[in-house]
Amino acid sequence: MADTGNNDKVKQILQTVMAVPEGSVATYGQIADLAGLPGRARLAGRSLRADFNGEPVPWHRILRADGKIAFPPGSEKAKEQRELLMAEGIMVKDNRVKLRNCQWQPDMATILFTLKY
DNA sequence: GATGTGACTTTGT
DNA sequence: CACAAAGCCACAT
Numbered sequence: 001m002a003d004t005g006n007n008d009k010v011k012q013i014l015q016t017v018m019a020v021p022e023g024s025v026a027t028y029g030q031i032a033d034l035a036g037l038p039g040r041a042r043l044a045g046r047s048l049r050a051d052f053n054g055e056p057v058p059w060h061r062i063l064r065a066d067g068k069i070a071f072p073p074g075s076e077k078a079k080e081q082r083e084l085l086m087a088e089g090i091m092v093k094d095n096r097v098k099l100r101n102c103q104w105q106p107d108m109a110t111i112l113f114t115l116k117y
Numbered sequence: 118g119a120t121g122t123g124a125c126t127t128t129g130t
Numbered sequence: 131c132a133c134a135a136a137g138c139c140a141c142a143t
Binding site for chain 3: 006039040041042043046
């Protein structure tokens with residue numbers, strides 16, 4: 001039962017997301033890049049939609065490139081994400097976060113850590 | 118297997 | 131700010 005080969009990439013994405021510290025956020029593209037999968041922002045989104053199997057994946061810290069929550073404003077998911085973000089002290093204005101202030105900037109050690117594997 | 122969709126991004130109108 | 135186009139690719143029809 002050889003795996004599809006894609007499963008590894010998904011795990012890679014999730015592992016990278018788990019490296020995002022509380023109080024910070026990242027974009028789908030940023031996660032994909034750090035995971036060694038440039039141009040795969042969509043895969044990042046799909047990976048987060050999947051089942052985490054109990055892993056503590058902070059999916060709520062992942063936003064679109066413009067800082068907006070990737071769910072329709074007013075939707076339950078959007079509300080949930082906003083609550084989780086605010087619970088970490090992140091300001092959310094109209095379904096949007098100020099990346100300039102909250103975007104995660106991984107240190108070299110973390111970059112090497114996530115990029116490897 | 119072609120087509121459409123989507124938790125995306127970037128560049129250009 | 132909104133929209134279009136192109137790039138990306140897994141998945142559903």
